[in-house]
Amino acid sequence: MIRGIRPLLRGSTYSGMLFAYCGALASLPLLPFALLPTLAWPSAPYGVQAVLVLLVWAALIGLVGLARTTRRALIAFARQLLRVPLPDPAAVPSGADRWRTPLWLLLHVALGWAGALTSGVLILMGIALPGNWLDAEAGLILFGRSLRSDGGWQSWALTLCCLLLAAVVCVVVTGVLRWLAPRLLGPSSAERLALMAEREQRLAERNRLAHELHDSIGHTLTATTIQAAVAGEVLSADPGAARAALRSIEESARSALEDLDYVLGVLREETAETAPTRTLADLPELLDRLRHGEIEVGPDGPRHWRLAVRLPVRVSA
8 A cells, every 4th residue: 555655755756747737838839820720710610620729739749849959858858857767869860760759749748738637626626625615516426425525524535535636647647758758758779779889889999998008008117117127226337327217217107198198088078189099110219218228129039029128136155
């Protein structure tokens, strides 16, 4: 029982009903244009005029739903008021999916008007009947038993029933809108494929940046570590070589910072100034940096490189 009344106590239920009310109110400016055919055909029967007004009104609402900004606004409001997670729509929807927004808008307006009229009448009855403000008799037939408002506890019981029914109407309208939103405002199959392709492209770009970051900064830190070791060993014996190693460390650190700034700029979706493009053409520069620290670099086979560091070694007897 508690689980059954839980939707009546949720704030999201009534925010969803507010969303339905907004759809009904947003359609009101189109109603005067829907009444124009009745002015052109005043001799038509009342039923024909009513059907004609409803058809023209529905057509105008559907035309509004064809605009791209309408879909974006509906998705934004559905996220906020219906609490339905919906992704952003595609920039250019396919022709087969354009009908979904007008259909949603028509159902949204229809549910908004039905919910507003039903809940409004029930709330008005719940407020007016206890004091008999309308000087009218009203009753409620439930499970074959009638309950009439003739003062006393019966009027208060009828008021409670009206308010509960109004809350149930809110639950039903909000539930229907939440069920329809992913199907009509959510991404279509083509949009899902586009989102998956975009997500894969972003992941591939991040993986590429991770490889570049590992390759560029990784080898720079390795060279810096070797140069720092060389500088520490030759600091007293050969100050000139130590200073050369320190300058090489400074250049390597500056290059690593540039690479790091580029990668962080891409990850933050900012425009980076330069891209850290490291190719085989940059190998002589790297070798020059290593030689500054008294490091001998020579070929060791056709596809391998050997780093030999000349360090002063003390041999004790």
